[in-house]
């Protein structure tokens with residue numbers, strides 16, 4: 001059985017033996033950041049990219065020193081090994097730690113650094129072909145969505161609303177109907193043969209999956225533009241052959257078959273989406289030492 005192992009402030013222990021103080025600023029103020037790294041074949045995938053983003057998030061909340069003494073490059077693979085999980089995730093969180101409740105920073109800071117691994121099923125071929133459904137909502141989040149902050153209430157409410165509407169994921173729109181990203185994913189569209197996604201800004205998280213999808217799609221010869229599109233572009237005014245997909249660490253790329261009450265394209269996983277995803281899955285499998293997966297585009 002997989003052991004639930006926790007790394008907490010420099011020590012490995014069982015997950016149920018891990019505690020944080022009531023006045024931890026992560027708990028009371030949401031004063032912290034996090035990362036989610038995928039584990040495949042007992043390897044942390046694209047770990048270096050996640051660590052670059054983790055250090056950036058720490059810098060943006062002025063908590064850079066919190067990572068000193070925590071060698072995430074070796075601690076996280078060790079955590080995966082100790083946990084014995086083959087597929088799943090590593091969750092990492094760093095908060096400004098416990099101090100008598102006050103908005104301003106405690107001096108000196110007393111960060112809480114934790115990570116644990118958890119087994120999780122990655123999407124199956126059937127789930128990929130079945131596709132995913134998005135539920136549009138107005139983006140109520142703060143203006144620093146580029147920081148992977150633990151302040152996730154707006155996403156929690158949006159994703160719950162999506163679930164209650166029978167959808168799988170929320171789709172955050174600005175007040176003009178421009179598509180920003182999903183509740184916990186980046187969103188791409190294929191419009192007139194061009195793959196488009198919202199440019200990096202304070203309004204979206206710079207996804208690691210997004211980064212690799214763009215690189216892989218370009219290497220396959222597709223034109224990729226970091227140029228936002230509207231809800232109308234992918235629904236009522238959508239050109240024939242329009243495709244939409246999400247991109248996130250634990251779900252890779254998922255074809256979107258419906259947005260609200262609108263079917264996307266012909267309501268099936270799109271050819272461009274599956275072609276890029278096939279290459280994405282090949283590259284990932286090779287990285288973690290797994291055999292090449294069966295192509296999905298052929299099964300369309």
Ligand code: PDD
Pocket residue numbers: 036181182183184185186204205206207208209210247248249250
């Ligand atoms: N979420 N946008 C948002 C708002 C996200 O929360 C995420 C990831 C992404 C995709 O980023 P990446 O490809 O690096 O996973 C985009 C993680 C998985 C989560 O909160 O569980």
